[in-house]
Amino acid sequence: MMTFARTDHSILGRWWWTVDRWTLAAVILIAMIGVVLIQAASPAVAERIGLSTFHFIERHLMMLLPALGIMMGVSLLSPRGVRRLAILLLLGSIGGIALTLIVGVEIKGATRWLHLPGLSLQPSEFVKPAFAVVAAWLFALHRNQEGFPGIPIVCGLYLLIVSLLLMQPDLGQTFLLTAVFAGQFFLAGLPILLVAVLVVLGISGLVAAYFALPHVQSRIDRFLDPGSGDNYQVARAMDAFQNGGLWGTGPGQGTVKMSIPDSHADFIFAVAGEELGLIWCLAIAALFAFVVIRSFGRAFNEQSLFALLAASGLVMQFGLQALINMGSTLHLVPTKGMTLPFISYGGSSLLALGIGMGMLLALTRRRVGPGEPL
Amino acid sequence: MTDAHLSLTGFDMAGLDRAPTRAEPRVRYQSRTQTALEQGRARLIVTAALFSIAFGAVGLKLVDATVLSQGAEPQATTAATAKPPQAGRADIVDRNGVLLATSLSTQSLYADPKLVIDPVEAVQKLSKVLPDLNGEALLAELRTPKRFVWVRRNLTPRQQYEINRLGIPGFAFQREERRVYPQGSLVAHVVGFSGVDNNGLMGIEQRYDQRLRSGEGPLRLSVDVRLQHVLRKEIGAAIEEFRAIGGAGMIMDVRTGELLAMVSLPDFDPHNPPPPQQEQDTDPRFNRNTLGVYEMGSTFKIFNTAMALESGRVRLHDSFDATKPIRIGRHMISDFKPEARWMDVVDIFKHSSNIGSVRMAAEVGPAGQRDFMAKLGFTRPVSLELPELGWPMIPNPWREVNMMTISFGHGMSVSPVHLVAATAGMVNGGILRQPTLLKREKGDEVPGTRVISEKTSDVVRKLMRTVVMDGTATRADAAGYVVGGKTGTAEKVKGRAYSGSYRISSFVGAFPMHDPRYVVYVMVDEPKGNKQTFGYATGGWVAAPAIGRIVAQAGPILGVRPVDANAPEIVHALAINPQQSAPGPQLASFPGGQR
Numbered sequence: 001m002m003t004f005a006r007t008d009h010s011i012l013g014r015w016w017w018t019v020d021r022w023t024l025a026a027v028i029l030i031a032m033i034g035v036v037l038i039q040a041a042s043p044a045v046a047e048r049i050g051l052s053t054f055h056f057i058e059r060h061l062m063m064l065l066p067a068l069g070i071m072m073g074v075s076l077l078s079p080r081g082v083r084r085l086a087i088l089l090l091l092g093s094i095g096g097i098a099l100t101l102i103v104g105v106e107i108k109g110a111t112r113w114l115h116l117p118g119l120s121l122q123p124s125e126f127v128k129p130a131f132a133v134v135a136a137w138l139f140a141l142h143r144n145q146e147g148f149p150g151i152p153i154v155c156g157l158y159l160l161i162v163s164l165l166l167m168q169p170d171l172g173q174t175f176l177l178t179a180v181f182a183g184q185f186f187l188a189g190l191p192i193l194l195v196a197v198l199v200v201l202g203i204s205g206l207v208a209a210y211f212a213l214p215h216v217q218s219r220i221d222r223f224l225d226p227g228s229g230d231n232y233q234v235a236r237a238m239d240a241f242q243n244g245g246l247w248g249t250g251p252g253q254g255t256v257k258m259s260i261p262d263s264h265a266d267f268i269f270a271v272a273g274e275e276l277g278l279i280w281c282l283a284i285a286a287l288f289a290f291v292v293i294r295s296f297g298r299a300f301n302e303q304s305l306f307a308l309l310a311a312s313g314l315v316m317q318f319g320l321q322a323l324i325n326m327g328s329t330l331h332l333v334p335t336k337g338m339t340l341p342f343i344s345y346g347g348s349s350l351l352a353l354g355i356g357m358g359m360l361l362a363l364t365r366r367r368v369g370p371g372e373p374l
Numbered sequence: 375m376t377d378a379h380l381s382l383t384g385f386d387m388a389g390l391d392r393a394p395t396r397a398e399p400r401v402r403y404q405s406r407t408q409t410a411l412e413q414g415r416a417r418l419i420v421t422a423a424l425f426s427i428a429f430g431a432v433g434l435k436l437v438d439a440t441v442l443s444q445g446a447e448p449q450a451t452t453a454a455t456a457k458p459p460q461a462g463r464a465d466i467v468d469r470n471g472v473l474l475a476t477s478l479s480t481q482s483l484y485a486d487p488k489l490v491i492d493p494v495e496a497v498q499k500l501s502k503v504l505p506d507l508n509g510e511a512l513l514a515e516l517r518t519p520k521r522f523v524w525v526r527r528n529l530t531p532r533q534q535y536e537i538n539r540l541g542i543p544g545f546a547f548q549r550e551e552r553r554v555y556p557q558g559s560l561v562a563h564v565v566g567f568s569g570v571d572n573n574g575l576m577g578i579e580q581r582y583d584q585r586l587r588s589g590e591g592p593l594r595l596s597v598d599v600r601l602q603h604v605l606r607k608e609i610g611a612a613i614e615e616f617r618a619i620g621g622a623g624m625i626m627d628v629r630t631g632e633l634l635a636m637v638s639l640p641d642f643d644p645h646n647p648p649p650p651q652q653e654q655d656t657d658p659r660f661n662r663n664t665l666g667v668y669e670m671g672s673t674f675k676i677f678n679t680a681m682a683l684e685s686g687r688v689r690l691h692d693s694f695d696a697t698k699p700i701r702i703g704r705h706m707i708s709d710f711k712p713e714a715r716w717m718d719v720v721d722i723f724k725h726s727s728n729i730g731s732v733r734m735a736a737e738v739g740p741a742g743q744r745d746f747m748a749k750l751g752f753t754r755p756v757s758l759e760l761p762e763l764g765w766p767m768i769p770n771p772w773r774e775v776n777m778m779t780i781s782f783g784h785g786m787s788v789s790p791v792h793l794v795a796a797t798a799g800m801v802n803g804g805i806l807r808q809p810t811l812l813k814r815e816k817g818d819e820v821p822g823t824r825v826i827s828e829k830t831s832d833v834v835r836k837l838m839r840t841v842v843m844d845g846t847a848t849r850a851d852a853a854g855y856v857v858g859g860k861t862g863t864a865e866k867v868k869g870r871a872y873s874g875s876y877r878i879s880s881f882v883g884a885f886p887m888h889d890p891r892y893v894v895y896v897m898v899d900e901p902k903g904n905k906q907t908f909g910y911a912t913g914g915w916v917a918a919p920a921i922g923r924i925v926a927q928a929g930p931i932l933g934v935r936p937v938d939a940n941a942p943e944i945v946h947a948l949a950i951n952p953q954q955s956a957p958g959p960q961l962a963s964f965p966g967g968q969r
Contacts, residue, residue: 143410183421187414241439278440282433289429296422300415305407308414312421323428330435 015076018365020298026291027071027342027357031064033272033284034343040252041271042264042345056264056345063347067354074358075365079307082359086133086310089126089355096123097164112168122348124165124173129356131161132180132313139188140306171209171216172336178202179320184313188305223334236260237270237329241281248277264345266337269329285326288341292319298364307363314360318353462551463572464585465592466565468599469634469813473556474565475579475644477572481534481547483525487516490544500525500545503536527570528552553579555644560602563661564595564636564760564811567644576647576659578811580761594813596632601625604927605635609896612920613639616879616901616911619655622662622790623896623920625928628798628884630814631807631822633758633791634892634932638662655899662899665762667787671864672726672913673797673882674783676834679723680800681746682734684830690950693718694733702775707732707782710863710912720950723837724845726861728782735781743780744772749825750796750806752788759811764789783864790880794895796825797882801838801858801890804831839887839948842918850883850918852925854936856944859883859894859921861913866900876900881917885925886934888947894928896920 004016035057042056077085100114100123113120135154142150158181165174182202186195209216222234240256243249254274257263263271273281292315299311318341325340327333339349466475490496493516497509504526515523528550529537537545553568555561566577574580582593609621625635642648642658651657660666682688693716699708709727722730735743747753747768755763767787769776779785791809799806805822814820826834838858842850846861859881866876880897884890896917903909907916929936937944 140410144407187417187421189410189413189417238439238443241436242443244440246441273436273440278436281436281440285429285432285436289426292425292429293422296418296425300418300422303411305410305414308411308418312414312418316421316425319425319428323425323432326432327428327435330432330439332431332435 011076015365018367019075019361020294020364023291023294023298023364024075024361026287026294028068030284030287030291031068031342033276033280033287034268034340035061035064036251037268037271037275037343038264038345040254040275041257041260041268044258045261045264048261059347060345060350063350064342067342067350070351070354071358071361074355075361077359077362079304079310079363082133082310082362083137083306085355086130086137086359090130090134093123093127093130094161094164096121097127097161097168099123101164101167112170120347124168124170125348125352126355127161127165128173128177128180128317129314129352129359131157131177132184132317132356133310133359135181135184136188136309136313137306139184139309140304143189143305171213172338175336176317176320176324176338180313180317183316184309187309187312219334219336223331233260233262233267234328234331234335237267237273238331240270241273241330244274244277244281246278248273248275248280251275265339266325266335266344267329268340268344269326272343273329284343288319288322288326291315292322295360295364302363303367311360311363314356314363317356318360463553463568463587464590466578466586467592467594468561468597468602469594469632470598471592471594472599474561474595474597474599475553475555475568477551478554480528480550480552481531482527482550483529483534483537483545484548485512485516485523485525485545486521487518487523487544488521490516490542493517496542496545499540499542500537503533503540553644557599557602558645559641559643560599560606561595561597561636562641562644563638563659563663563762564597565644566760567647576762577661577760581759596627596630596634596811596813597636598634598931600931601635601928602637604924604931605896606637606639606641608920608924608927609637609639609898611923612896612898612901612916616898616904616907616916618898618901618916620662620899621897622666622899623894623924624663624791624794625895625924626794626798626809626893628802628807628890628893630818630820631795631798631809632814633794633809633811635928636663636791636811638666661760661762662897663790664756664758664760665764665789667764667766667789668878668897669784669787669864669867670790670793671783671862671878671880672728673793673860673862673880674780674786675723675726675731676797676800676838676860676882677746677750678731678735678781679719679837680826680830680834681738681743683719683833684746684826685738685742687737688719688734690720690833691718694722694730696722696727696729696733698729700729700732700778702778705775705779707778720837720840723860724840726841726846731781732778735777740772740774740777743777746825747780747786749823750792750799752786752792752796756789756791756795757808758791766792783862790895790897793882794893797884797895798893799825800831800834801884801887801893802831803828833950835884835887835890836948836950838884840950842883842887846912846914847881847883847918847921849914850881850921850925851939852885852922852929854939855925855929855934856886856888856937856939856948857883857894857921857925858885858887858890858948859918861918862897863912863914877911879911879913879916881913881921883921883925885929886937888937888944891934892928892932894921894924896924 004013006017038060039057043053046053046055096114100112112122112124114123138150138154141148161177162174182198210220236256236259240254243256254271256274257271260267260270272284295311295315299308302308302311321338321341324333324336324338328335339346341353462477465473468474493513497513501507501509512525534547551572553572555565564577566579567575568579569575574583574586578595586593605623605625609623613621620639622638624633626633638661640658648658650659654660696709696717697714699706707728709729713725713727717727717730752766753768755765769785776785795809796806804824804826806825807820807822835858838860841847841860842857847859850859851857862880864878865872866878868876878897878899879901882895884893898916901911901916903911
């Protein structure tokens with residue numbers, strides 16, 4: 001591995017000595033495990049849907065390498081640069097989501113994709129890290145500058161994005177965005193009474209979604225009572241874990257994975273369970289946990305409220321996505337389409353995660369003092 | 375932020391807990407930032423703790439899913455809860471549990487024209503397996519842009535195998551249920567049939583459609599296929615012998631009202647029911663027993679006699695003038711085989727005298743007769759578990775001339791099942807019970823209404839026995855079963871007038887007459903006399919012999935113990951009071967002055 005002299009004051013040299021190298025290493029390790037798993041899981045899927053055997057692997061690598069590159073590049077930015085990037089990205093992705101409603105292509109009952117020459121983008125993936133950073137900025141402004149209406153602005157922004165997302169509809173992203181926003185709001189000093197009110201509101205929102213949206217209801221019913229309906233993927237996923245046992249069947253040796261339709265995407269953790277076994281699954285979970293806890297630790301030491309809020313927002317998004325994915329694969333929570341960061345196949349998701357983690361790394365770089373003024 | 379701010383921040387760290395006040399704006403600003411940061415950090419710990427717990431849960435579940443559940447059975451995949459498939463249509467069984475109707479699962483062939491590559495070749499190949507296939511029509515259908523075309527419903531397993539082996543793309547099988555009637559046409563009019571979509575279209579199948587769909591157990595009918603066989607065979611034989619156009623018959627348990635057999639000929643194959651026809655006489659689907667209403671002829675004299683005796687105005691040995699025909703308006707009422715003498719009630723019944731019957735009815739009058747007929751249920755359709763029930767045709771107004779003709783069974787039409795139910799009520803001690811096609815369980819309360827006294831019923835039984843012993847129906851007897859009954863020969867209305875050569879010959883009987891258990895009825899529609907019958911086609915010649923043969927075969931099936939008809943106790947039980955019998959006509963009284 002390349003090293004830099006402690007006295008190297010070039011941009012890269014400073015970066016190397018200030019960036020959270022452990023988190024960076026963990027993310028790259030996760031991505032490498034992901035390549036192995038995609039390699040194992042996707043040929044069966046590709047053949048089933050009539051694509052060439054290595055279609056998904058090629059596509060995955062084509063997206064993963066740029067994503068990692070973007071992550072590195074973004075991590076070079078200063079907090080101010082991060083903020084500017086986030087604002088631009090937020091404007092772009094909100095526009096993109098609005099555009100999907102007009103020119104989007106409907107896939108599986110929702111219009112989430114924008115088809116550009118060469119690639120398809122899912123703008124809702126990019127709105128999450130962008131909004132986390134912008135929200136952190138507005139919260140920090142509200143707390144630090146008297147008279148600045150940061151919270152009303154951020155709430156308005158939140159409502160705008162959520163209503164756009166619900167029009168697609170994309171409940172998974174809505175949920176994740178809301179959870180991260182609520183977490184940031186909590187960190188930004190929301191009065192405890194309001195926290196309680198919001199928790200109640202959130203629960204009633206979920207209950208309302210349960211009764212108002214039939215497919216949410218069926219998901220939750222199937223989670224609570226596996227016998228009540230089609231929980232094929234989850235049942236197969238559990239079989240896969242069971243088949244894997246402690247040591248796994250070995251990469252490429254799994255058989256249950258063949259019968260999991262989304263094995264290369266939302267259910268890739270089950271492939272890990274079958275082929276790599278408990279030890280490696282625990283290692284993957286531990287890697288995610290490591291990134292999350294360590295980033296929280298770095299955020300804790302931030303001297304500026306903006307950096308603290310933005311870093312925690314980004315890491316919450318990363319952690320929640322991993323938790324929900326692993327949880328639904330393990331039948332801990334109801335199934336919700338969500339990718340396992342840096343492991344699952346999915347171009348937009350990878351790029352957005354690259355940007356998000358890049359911003360996280362940029363924000364958690366060791367700095368002297370509270371950083372630049374806001 | 376500037377360096378100046380930084381130093382102040384450091385300064386303020388000590389006073390972190392102090393509540394900021396508006397009086398110190400500079401410090402408040404610093405304190406405010408720092409408070410927010412500290413609060414954020416504190417809450418960050420909470421958040422991080424929650425995340426740690428969540429990751430811990432994932433880890434634990436991982437251990438559980440991989441190692442702890444090792445060796446457990448793989449989870450059974452549960453299919454999505456679809457609408458539960460319609461439970462099979464319930465079976466229909468006879469009183470002994472013999473299958474009358476059941477549902478078999480079959481395969482039906484359909485095509486998705488969009489997927490059929492070469493319709494001509496497909497039709498060509500299919501025709502080899504299904505030679506009766508309408509190739510032209512199918513070809514036309516296969517060329518439409520439809521996505522679903524029935525080719526053939528309910529294939530046999532062999533046909534399915536052959537078609538499968540052809541391997542024509544675009545053709546597939548759909549599991550279906552087919553109603554099968556193992557007894558064929560034997561109980562066709564009772565059971566009825568179901569359409570291709572398994573909805574009842576006739577008989578019990580239609581009447582109990584909901585019940586049969588509801589998934590309850592088999593529906594048990596009162597009929598006994600063994601008796602059904604006997605009845606059908608003998609009626610068929612009578613129809614053939616007398617070149618009749620049809621016939622019908624029933625056997626009823628007089629104690630419960632259960633119909634043990636019900637046959638209407640011609641009948642049909644319920645698997646392939648013929649289209650209904652306009653002309654009921656030749657329609658195989660027409661149930662003569664329930665839907666047909668006929669002038670019953672002399673069998674009605676059972677009720678006429680019972681009515682007269684029950685009224686108290688006529689006694690058994692009263693004599694009436696039957697010396698010459700009665701003329702009323704332009705009608706002439708005469709006897710078929712005139713005795714041309716004074717006759718008492720016993721003789722009138724035994725010789726089936728129309729004139730005598732009119733004289734007896736006159737003692738009761740039109741109103742009394744109408745009330746009695748209504749009491750017997752002759753003014754309304756019977757209440758039976760079939761959709762095919764005929765309305766009786768009754769005179770309105772009920773004048774004297776109607777009374778006269780009704781006394782010997784003309785001028786009023788009822789269905790044979792009316793007649794059978796009422797006859798059962800005459801011989802069973804006087805209780806009219808609703809006829810039923812459903813099996814009554816032992817101990818079931820069988821409701822009934824008293825229509826005549828036990829005494830009158832007793833006399834009617836004796837009279838019916840004399841008809842078989844030395845009256846018009848000696849051929850109806852079956853050795854050991856003490857049959858009694860009454861013949862009937864009714865002229866049919868053809869066009870607008872009675873026709874002498876088109877008649878309905880019938881016999882309604884019961885056995886054993888000393889303790890009647892069963893009523894047996896046979897009617898033959900438009901019989902033609904032959905050499906053996908010396909050209910006669912009356913009830914006594916046509917229907918009575920069939921009854922004799924039916925009882926001889928049904929008796930053992932029903933478990934009726936044969937007795938010696940000449941045994942003293944039987945003779946005594948059926949003897950008409952000898953002290954009062956055979957008085958001369960000159961000794962009789964003539965109440966009412968009907969001369």
